[in-house]
Amino acid sequence: MATDGSDPIPPHQTFDTILVLDFGSQYTHLITRRLRELNVYSEMLPCTQKIADLTWKPKGVILSGGPYSVYWDGAPHVDPAVFELNVPILGICYGLQEIAWKLDNKGVVAGEKREYGHAYLKVDRHGDGEAGGHVDKLFQGLEDNMEVWMSHGDKLSSIPKGFITVATTSNAPFAGIAHTEKKMYGIQFHPEVTHTPKGKVILKNFAVDICEAKTNWTMSQFVDQEIARIRALVGETGQVIGAVSGGVDSTVAAKLMKEAIGDRFHAVLVDNGVLRLNEAKQVKETLTAGLGINLTVVDASELFLGRLKGITDDPEKKRKVIGNTFIEVFQAEAKKIADAAHGSANEGEVEWLLQGTLYPDVIESISFKGPSATIKTHHNVGGLPASMKLKLIEPLRELFKDEVRELGTNLGIPEDLVWRHPFPGPGIAIRILGEVTAEQVRIAREADNIFIQEIKDAGLYRKISQAFAALLPVKAVGVMGDKRVHDQVIALRAVETSDFMTADWFPFDGEFLKRVSRRIVNEVDGVCRVVYDITSKPPGTIEME
Ligand code: GLN
Numbered sequence: 001m002a003t004d005g006s007d008p009i010p011p012h013q014t015f016d017t018i019l020v021l022d023f024g025s026q027y028t029h030l031i032t033r034r035l036r037e038l039n040v041y042s043e044m045l046p047c048t049q050k051i052a053d054l055t056w057k058p059k060g061v062i063l064s065g066g067p068y069s070v071y072w073d074g075a076p077h078v079d080p081a082v083f084e085l086n087v088p089i090l091g092i093c094y095g096l097q098e099i100a101w102k103l104d105n106k107g108v109v110a111g112e113k114r115e116y117g118h119a120y121l122k123v124d125r126h127g128d129g130e131a132g133g134h135v136d137k138l139f140q141g142l143e144d145n146m147e148v149w150m151s152h153g154d155k156l157s158s159i160p161k162g163f164i165t166v167a168t169t170s171n172a173p174f175a176g177i178a179h180t181e182k183k184m185y186g187i188q189f190h191p192e193v194t195h196t197p198k199g200k201v202i203l204k205n206f207a208v209d210i211c212e213a214k215t216n217w218t219m220s221q222f223v224d225q226e227i228a229r230i231r232a233l234v235g236e237t238g239q240v241i242g243a244v245s246g247g248v249d250s251t252v253a254a255k256l257m258k259e260a261i262g263d264r265f266h267a268v269l270v271d272n273g274v275l276r277l278n279e280a281k282q283v284k285e286t287l288t289a290g291l292g293i294n295l296t297v298v299d300a301s302e303l304f305l306g307r308l309k310g311i312t313d314d315p316e317k318k319r320k321v322i323g324n325t326f327i328e329v330f331q332a333e334a335k336k337i338a339d340a341a342h343g344s345a346n347e348g349e350v351e352w353l354l355q356g357t358l359y360p361d362v363i364e365s366i367s368f369k370g371p372s373a374t375i376k377t378h379h380n381v382g383g384l385p386a387s388m389k390l391k392l393i394e395p396l397r398e399l400f401k402d403e404v405r406e407l408g409t410n411l412g413i414p415e416d417l418v419w420r421h422p423f424p425g426p427g428i429a430i431r432i433l434g435e436v437t438a439e440q441v442r443i444a445r446e447a448d449n450i451f452i453q454e455i456k457d458a459g460l461y462r463k464i465s466q467a468f469a470a471l472l473p474v475k476a477v478g479v480m481g482d483k484r485v486h487d488q489v490i491a492l493r494a495v496e497t498s499d500f501m502t503a504d505w506f507p508f509d510g511e512f513l514k515r516v517s518r519r520i521v522n523e524v525d526g527v528c529r530v531v532y533d534i535t536s537k538p539p540g541t542i543e544m545e
Contacts, residue, residue, distance in 0.1 A: 008229040011222070011398055012056045015041035016213035019058035023047045023066025023076055023094045024368040029360070030192040031062055031092070033400055034200055039215040040207045043398070046368040051081035060088040060211030063095025065190060066368070069154050070094065070101040070108050076368060078102070088183035088210045090138075093152055096177070096186030104160030114153040119169040119189065121148045121176070126165055135166055135178040137209050138185050142198055148175075149195035152188060183210055219407045223256075226395055230260035233393060234352060239341050240393060241266045241334050242354025243326075244295070246275075246283035248420055249356035249396060252408040254293050256395050257354055259411070263294040265354070266337045270329050272322060273301025274308075274427035274436065277445040286417060296337070300329045308429060308436040315430055315545035322426040331388060353390035357397045358404060421466045422500075430545040434473035439526070444471040446524045447490045454516050455494070464506050467494035469520070470533075470544045478521075478528030487528035490520055495542055503537040 011017070018035050022028040022044050035042035047063070061082055068075040078098060082089065091099040097108045123139045123146075148169070156174040159165060167176030167187070175188045185206070191199030207213045234240060240257055244250040244267045257265035267287065271280040280297060287293045307321045338350040396404055408418040424430060428448065432440045447469040455461050472489040479485070492513075497503035517530035533540070 008232040009225065010056075010229070011041055011217075011225070012043055012058075014225060015217050015221075016059045016211075017056065018042040018060045018062060018207050018211060018213060019054075020044040020062045020064060021047045021049060021078060021082070021095075022366075022368045023064050023068070023098070025065035025067070025092075025094065027190055027192050028064040028367065029363050031064060031203070032363075034192050034203050035207055036217055036400065036403065038200065038204050038207060039217045040213045041217040042207075044363055044366070046366055047076045047078055048368065049079065051079045051085065057085070058087060059213040060090070060207060061085065062206070063089065063091040063098055065093035065095060065151070068094065069110070070097045071106065071154075083184075088206065089185070090206050091186040092192070093188060093190060096174075096188055097154055097156065099184065099186050100156050100160045103162075104158070107156055107158045107160060108154055109157045111153055111155040115150045115171050116152075117150060118195065119148050119150045119171060119175075120145045121189070122168050123166065123176075124168050134183050134210060135164065135180065138178060138187075138202060138205050139167060139176065140205055140209070142201055146198050147196065148189035148191075148199070149193050150189050155188070185210075219403060219410045222399075222403075222407065223259075223410060226256060227260040230257065230393065230395060234261055234264070235348070237264070237348035238352060239264050239266065239338075239348055239350040240352040240354050241268060241337055241350055241390075242356075243267075243330055244269050244283070244287065244293075245423070245425075246279055246286075246417070246420075247423055248408055248413075248418055249358060249404060251287065251291075251413055251417055252404050252411065253354055253356040253396055254287065255291050255408070255411045255413060257393075258291065258293045265294060266350070267293050267295040268330060268333050268337075269295060269297045270326055270333075271297060271299045271301050272304040272326065272427060272429075273438075274304065274322070274429040274441060276423070276428065277449040286414065291413065296333060298329055298333050300325070303329070305436065305438055305441075310435065312435045318429050318436065318545070319426050322429060326425070334388065351391055352393045353388070355392050355394050357394040359396075359398055359400050362397055419462055421461075421464070421468075424543055428468075430543055431468055431470040432473070433470065433544060440471055440473070443488065443490075443524055443526045444469060447471070447520045447527060447530075450519050450523060451492055451516055454512070454519070458512055460506075460508075463496065464494050465497045465500070465503065466542055467492075467506070469493075472531075476529045480521075480528065485528050487526055489529045489531060490524070490527050491531050491533050491544070492516065493533045493542070493544065495537065497537070497542075500542065503542055505532075505534050505536060508532070 020031045032042040032044050100107050122144055159174055163177045163179050165174055166178045169175045172188045177186045191202040244254050254267045269283055284297050287295045304325055307325055311317050341350055405418050428444045429436045432444050451469045455467055470491045472491050474489055475486050476489050477486055494506040495503040496506050520527055520530050
């Protein structure tokens with residue numbers, strides 16, 4: 001706990017916050033993201049959230065879509081206290097139906113047919129009653145016939161009492177409704193998806209004009225506050241350790257810690273022998289000379305490679321061996337750091353473990369998955385044993401990946417690192433199919449290095465989400481310098497994806513592939529063929545093992 005008596009302040013205490021209540025739609029997180037893109041802070045909570053348990057007051061509430069029908073037994077319903085919060089409310093799809101269900105004794109029915117796809121929206125205010133000026137605000141600045149995305153089977157059978165219609169489509173007479181007195185709105189379509197091109201204007205109208213939320217959620221605002229929060233949490237003398245990998249998340253988290261508590265943050269890079277070519281050296285340079293982070297590099301490559309020896313069949317085994325060895329090495333190093341800190345005069349105990357958890361991990365663990373689904377407990381990324389008795393510190397847990405990148409840029413982290421492709425914990429061990437030996441590592445590393453270099457030179461690195469070379473331990477025949485060779489095969493993999501859940505292989509042009517293939521066969525000893533993996537995900541995975 002904070003030693004100076006001040007409590008650490010989470011962003012929803014200082015930034016105007018729009019609360020998104022999640023009914024399990026696959027798009028819910030996009031609502032939060034779009035709001036943040038508008039510089040309005042937003043957080044998501046499950047629809048079952050008890051309003052009395054909220055320790056902060058939102059500026060407005062959005063009820064998300066969801067796969068259920070409000071009239072089902074066991075369908076999720078919002079805590080009615082949300083309607084007493086006295087803040088604007090916007091219901092999207094299921095959220096709209098939920099408003100009607102709660103406020104208008106149940107005017108929701110199954111439609112004759114499902115409506116899925118594009119529709120054209122007519123901004124069309126009509127209905128009974130004297131409406132206040134606020135009803136026109138949701139669609140202000142939007143022209144008629146705007147394209148919207150629909151995905152529903154249920155519909156309102158009537159308009160709830162006190163509401164008027166503000167928008168229609170040919171299929172949905174109540175595509176947009178607004179309460180005549182209260183700032184309460186519902187829309188049948190999804191403004192958060194890109195298939196509703198002007199959807200962001202609607203979210204802005206709601207958050208900024210109707211809720212009057214400040215647009216001050218920027219990474220430069222966040223930095224100062226986060227540093228203050230870390231200081232309050234760790235106190236004057238507390239020590240923190242954390243593993244770094246050279247990836248964007250751990251580097252940004254480490255730099256933030258450095259800014260907050262200086263050398264009382266101890267970063268550890270474990271060289272497991274299966275990092276990329278020259279990676280340990282480069283990470284060390286960037287983090288120490290470049291960013292001033294207090295870093296220890298532990299070269300444990302021989303230990304790792306020794307334990308990987310003989311594992312030829314089961315990729316899971318590789319992952320386990322690497323994971324367990326990592327914990328062992330990291331723990332030993334943490335003990336050394338803790339012992340050293342213990343002996344010094346004005347330094348406290350090492351009590352904290354830094355983790356680069358991001359908001360999507362948090363969302364994953366709290367999103368509403370229905371009455372039967374068990375909510376996943378938050379996963380411990382480093383997988384460190386409880387016996388270490390360290391408290392977690394997660395300075396990025398409110399941020400999306402694009403925000404982490406922006407924060408990284410703000411903190412002066414080099415662009416190259418900020419935009420780095422993801423790299424798996426078990427490293428290139430799972431890109432070497434079959435047994436991992438020092439020689440196989442050399443081949444995979446050199447080929448990968450050429451591929452990535454060529455991608456960068458062609459200006460494609462940021463278009464591609466993840467790329468690497470894998471080594472297939474089969475032997476193919478080739479002719480090199482008039483000599484018959486019998487060598488291994490390199491498979492190139494490059495994919496485009498926005499969320500890593502699905503991915504498409506990247507359509508390189510032939511000349512590019514020709515160049516990479518020529519270079520790899522010529523420059524990497526032990527390779528006589530190069531192939532390009534044209535498998536999408538699904539059914540493939542991004543990594544090969
Ligand atoms: N299940 C509801 C329907 O079919 C809501 C759908 C949604 O929120 N996308 O109408």
